[in-house]
Amino acid sequence: MNIAVKPTPLAGTIRAIDSKSDAHRLLICAGLAAEGTAVALTDLSQDLEATVFCLKAMGCAVNTLSGGGFNVSAPSNFSNLNPVLDCGESGSTLRFLLPVAAALFDGFTVTGRGRLPERPLGPIKEAMAQNGCNFEGEGLPLRVSGRLRQGKFYLPGNVSSQFVSGLLFALPLLEGDSEIILTSPLESGGYTDMTVSALFRFGVNCEQNEKGYFVPGGQKYISPGKVTAEGDWSNAAFWLAAGALGGQITCTGLNPDSLQRDKRMAEILEQMGANVSRRGGAVNVCGGKLRGLDADVADIPDLVPVLAAVMAAAEGKSRILNAGRLRLKESDRLTAVTKMLTALGGDVREEEDSLIINGKERLTGGTTEGFGDHRIVMAAAAAACVCRDKVVINGAEAVEKSYPLFFRDYNKLGGKADVI
16 A cells, blocks of 8 residues: 655644553463453554464454453463464564463464565573573574473663563573573563553562562462553654644643553653653653754664654754664564655664754655554654655555554545555
């Protein structure tokens, strides 16, 4: 699907969609609790559907709720299955459920498509192999045999926090106590904080220490009855950016006390000169005199595409730093962002783990690829707000991975995006 976007400011009020990060965690915890849990969800995406599919493959009972979401519960016995877990293109589903399935089954297979088979699993495979698991295959499909055993799990903290989260879900299910020992500083630590919070809601405890985490074994997931996913700061960032790029947007349904680190988008936009106001769960952003700045994104990697789009229209030079892990996402996001913004008339230079952006008052517009990456497509749509000519985005269907109704909402805010 290709989309043509006519340059126009966006204005109005939009509710933040459910946080995909929070929803993944709540669904998995619910799938490990014997009693049913109502997981209230208004917004589904391909990634969340992948987690639901895998939970069903593991034997969990998953029933649709009339008001949106699912009632989820664990089966009476996991061990009689030999499941195939199709993770689609969802890195969260794969990395969270790989250790969980190893704790529950004597053998299983994981598969995926798109860029997922290329994304690294080496550190988590090595840690699991040292504690009882055997692997057949380098990438996907991957056959796993041998139950996960309690013990010490050594992981680098600068590759993917999802490896740590996957173990945090799995290790409480083991008989004995375990330790996660980080061999380098943890990046994207906000995501592991979200995991710990989700575990706590289901009666599961772990202790963070200077080495990593201590996880007592022999714990049971206990259903709280009903849980609701938070609003998503990551996807709200595209609307906040549109407000900063000459529009006026109010985004509601955002928890100001959220553990989601991407809530920093509002703060960064304010530092760049946008007019930002907050009231309860609502954030209002309207355009101002935008100035470039340096942003360390080690803990907020998902913001890079849209942040770069704003920087491309800000006065002066901006630098996005500590972004090397973005090369391992749905696309090589440093290359994809550079090519996308350059195609639209931006001045962007890509370095090994950073982007250097020289801002312009307006971009020219043009045609860009979506690179099979939902965040690149949405960033291009945000950048269209400050283009002189229309923007054509090829492969715009990538938004279905996280925000299927993105362009519907874009047009509700006064945008002019049409399928061509």
